[in-house]
Amino acid sequence: MKKRNTPYVILACITIVFIFYALVDNYVIDPEAKDFLSQKTGLTRELKTHVWLNVMYVHVAFACIAMAAGLLNFSNRIFEKSRRLHRINGYIYFLSVLLVVLTSGYMAPYATGGKISSMGFNALNIIWLLITITALVQIKKKRIASHRNWMIRSYAFCFTNMLIHLTTFVFHHGFGFHYATSYAIGVYASIVLLLVIPNVIIRTSGQLK
Numbered sequence: 001m002k003k004r005n006t007p008y009v010i011l012a013c014i015t016i017v018f019i020f021y022a023l024v025d026n027y028v029i030d031p032e033a034k035d036f037l038s039q040k041t042g043l044t045r046e047l048k049t050h051v052w053l054n055v056m057y058v059h060v061a062f063a064c065i066a067m068a069a070g071l072l073n074f075s076n077r078i079f080e081k082s083r084r085l086h087r088i089n090g091y092i093y094f095l096s097v098l099l100v101v102l103t104s105g106y107m108a109p110y111a112t113g114g115k116i117s118s119m120g121f122n123a124l125n126i127i128w129l130l131i132t133i134t135a136l137v138q139i140k141k142k143r144i145a146s147h148r149n150w151m152i153r154s155y156a157f158c159f160t161n162m163l164i165h166l167t168t169f170v171f172h173h174g175f176g177f178h179y180a181t182s183y184a185i186g187v188y189a190s191i192v193l194l195l196v197i198p199n200v201i202i203r204t205s206g207q208l209k
Ligand code: HEM
Pocket: 022, 026, 036, 056, 059, 060, 063, 064, 066, 067, 100, 101, 104, 105, 107, 108, 110, 111, 112, 113, 121, 124, 125, 128, 157, 158, 159, 160, 161
């Protein structure tokens, strides 16, 4: 009987649920992001809502593609079946990360929580891009184990939005902080968690298979 790969199954469940949630929430339930945009106060530059929304739609679409492509590429079964599929899917992931970063660059100056949050998002953008490029460079040098570890580090950033919202929820509803303050805390807490968690996973399990 084939051994079930529990960490991969858990990752797949979390990812699929989150992709579904992101798509339904942003394209069906609240396509005008009314709840989210109502929390923006004291912006130093004028927010062109229709442009912001269109950028956000592109952002969410490619974020979901990156999450799905990354998930497929961590599957051993797909890797063993077709290296070509793994490679094509890998480039889809890379391109999607570039588009998420690009759209994030547009939205960052208007971030909820003001300048502090904007700086955090710019840092996230730079770190994610560098980590993803490192993963690509490693495989170009045929260092498979290192490529896999850097991809685990890169893929963690696909959960940025989820972590920011979880942290914001805890600080806003749990500790009574103002929403914008909780959001800014969420951005920085996510940076720390997204750098620490994948390294813990790499150390403890060796690899996600
Ligand atoms: C890959 C999974 C991601 C998903 C599903 C996602 C989704 C979203 C969504 C739905 C929004 C609209 C506001 C909200 O509901 O939070 C948003 C805003 C934003 N995202 Fe992402 N995102 C992802 C990753 C990232 C990453 C990795 C970055 C930075 C490198 C980023 C930067 C931003 C910025 C700057 C905003 C605007 C925040 C604001 O206006 O306060 N996102 N994202």
